[in-house]
Amino acid sequence: MIHIEPKILDRINTWLTPTFDEETQDFIKNSIAHNPKDIQESFYKDLEFGTGGMRGVMGIGTNRINKYTLGKSTQGLSDYLHKSFPDETPKAVIAYDCRHNSKTLAKVVADVFSANGIEVYLFEDLRPTPELSFAVKHLNCHCGIVLTASHNPPEYNGYKVYWQDGGQLVPPQDGEVIAMINDIDYSDIKFEANNALINYISEDIDNAFIEASVKNGCVGATQAAKDDLTIVFTSLHGTSITAVPETLKRAGYKNVHIVKEQEVPNGDFPTVASPNPEEPAALKMALELAEKVNADIVIGTDPDCDRLGVAVRNSDGELQLLNGNQTMLMMTDFLLKQWKSEGKINGKEFIASTIVSTPMLNKLAEAYNVESKIVLTGFKWIAKLIKDYPQLDFIGGGEESFGFMVGDFVRDKDAVTSTLLACEIAAITKSEGSSFYNELIKLYVEHGCYKEKLVSLTKKGIEGAQEITQMMIDARENPLKDINGSKVVRLEDYDTSVAKHLLTGKETAIDVPKSNVLIYYTEDGSQIALRPSGTEPKIKFYVSVNTKLNSVEDFKTVEADLDAKAETILKDMKLI
Numbered sequence: 001m002i003h004i005e006p007k008i009l010d011r012i013n014t015w016l017t018p019t020f021d022e023e024t025q026d027f028i029k030n031s032i033a034h035n036p037k038d039i040q041e042s043f044y045k046d047l048e049f050g051t052g053g054m055r056g057v058m059g060i061g062t063n064r065i066n067k068y069t070l071g072k073s074t075q076g077l078s079d080y081l082h083k084s085f086p087d088e089t090p091k092a093v094i095a096y097d098c099r100h101n102s103k104t105l106a107k108v109v110a111d112v113f114s115a116n117g118i119e120v121y122l123f124e125d126l127r128p129t130p131e132l133s134f135a136v137k138h139l140n141c142h143c144g145i146v147l148t149a150s151h152n153p154p155e156y157n158g159y160k161v162y163w164q165d166g167g168q169l170v171p172p173q174d175g176e177v178i179a180m181i182n183d184i185d186y187s188d189i190k191f192e193a194n195n196a197l198i199n200y201i202s203e204d205i206d207n208a209f210i211e212a213s214v215k216n217g218c219v220g221a222t223q224a225a226k227d228d229l230t231i232v233f234t235s236l237h238g239t240s241i242t243a244v245p246e247t248l249k250r251a252g253y254k255n256v257h258i259v260k261e262q263e264v265p266n267g268d269f270p271t272v273a274s275p276n277p278e279e280p281a282a283l284k285m286a287l288e289l290a291e292k293v294n295a296d297i298v299i300g301t302d303p304d305c306d307r308l309g310v311a312v313r314n315s316d317g318e319l320q321l322l323n324g325n326q327t328m329l330m331m332t333d334f335l336l337k338q339w340k341s342e343g344k345i346n347g348k349e350f351i352a353s354t355i356v357s358t359p360m361l362n363k364l365a366e367a368y369n370v371e372s373k374i375v376l377t378g379f380k381w382i383a384k385l386i387k388d389y390p391q392l393d394f395i396g397g398g399e400e401s402f403g404f405m406v407g408d409f410v411r412d413k414d415a416v417t418s419t420l421l422a423c424e425i426a427a428i429t430k431s432e433g434s435s436f437y438n439e440l441i442k443l444y445v446e447h448g449c450y451k452e453k454l455v456s457l458t459k460k461g462i463e464g465a466q467e468i469t470q471m472m473i474d475a476r477e478n479p480l481k482d483i484n485g486s487k488v489v490r491l492e493d494y495d496t497s498v499a500k501h502l503l504t505g506k507e508t509a510i511d512v513p514k515s516n517v518l519i520y521y522t523e524d525g526s527q528i529a530l531r532p533s534g535t536e537p538k539i540k541f542y543v544s545v546n547t548k549l550n551s552v553e554d555f556k557t558v559e560a561d562l563d564a565k566a567e568t569i570l571k572d573m574k575l576i
Contacts, residue, residue, distance in 0.1 A: 139205070
């Protein structure tokens, strides 16, 4: 018999009061009797805001996504809105994805906002996350909410908060909002809707968003080049089906083949083990269709349409999946090329990426004489840069986890516009007698060949969280002296904000917000980062290796050497 800790039992007993409905109370009583381990997992902590908002398994409890945890967050946010805008009627826009309960939970959020005198714009059906970011500014709202768990498993849902600029909450506002949420008692939540304050929105916002995507995503492909490109697209049962096909159509792409089996939104994601375009298996059906129709490019997006996976024909004519860093490099280079050709680069522009993404982005910035700004993981930090540097023009930016943002009309990763941009690049390069893949290799010849590899270890539940915590403690207290035979020369600890040169002992400050991340730099130029995920029960290890590439013809050999080196590093660290 599992003994429930007294602190956790106190939390559980709070949910057995009349504040909570009978169904909730009956479920808890039954779980205490028959599933004590599960109920302990559900109540041992509160859900926390991470790199992508608040995500968790749906169910009853403080550590679960349900109407009470989301109601509490919305009540706290409502109080914060009134405090921040005392002389205005605050406005909020709400979107949701294809997950189970998303529509119901979105209405709960709308009800709480409206009960607190906040005017609400609620999408009448599921929509992509980037459209929510766009709608915040387009509708002149004070905040936005999207109900999504991105690419997490089907049992998850989540809650992402956006501010007036269309970007997610960042310090110090996120801390202020969280403090107000924590001060809320569940009995304080106002669930009774004021329906007069709830407005349903649909086509008007869709049209404005798609038009903006076409404007920002087109980089010069001729109609002839577009006509000669064959595209396979899959929404992986998610929200992108509402925007991507229409965006491609309006941009002039006619040869678009959609994976029919994955076209209908479905929170069970029945045709994939994981609806994550980072996983090669997720694009299996799209790749099979691409061979049938002889497609030039394959694109798949995650359930809320902020990430995209891309496959293109390699030098042997075979479809090859690109990683997020490779896609980001190609997109960034093409945007830079376009800005340069239009005479728009004057030294007051910047591109952006994250501390665990490829260092090669800095090489692109140097080549085009623009600034490269590197921030913590999560697009909220890239969006914050746009706000913090109004004197600079943002060109584009991305991260290794298959996200990219084109310009600043959307201030989050945007798979709608990025899908169009990828197709533009494929069309242009094909029309010029080259290819997306060949141009990527040329970038490696010019700037150095960089390869990255990611390993994620999943550690679920209370024990898993403790294990991840201990792994980071051990890495800090006993830092590696060498990795794969190469000395560690520098260690960056983003939790203490200190970078230490291990050979000289010299320490310097890291000028970004604190985060639970460690990065090792070795004498041979390799880079290894350790980071617990902010949205999943995982700890992630990122390896980046590089070397010189003398010619396109040498790429296969050099790439194989780098892949082998990354594998050896992971084995040396006992991660594989």
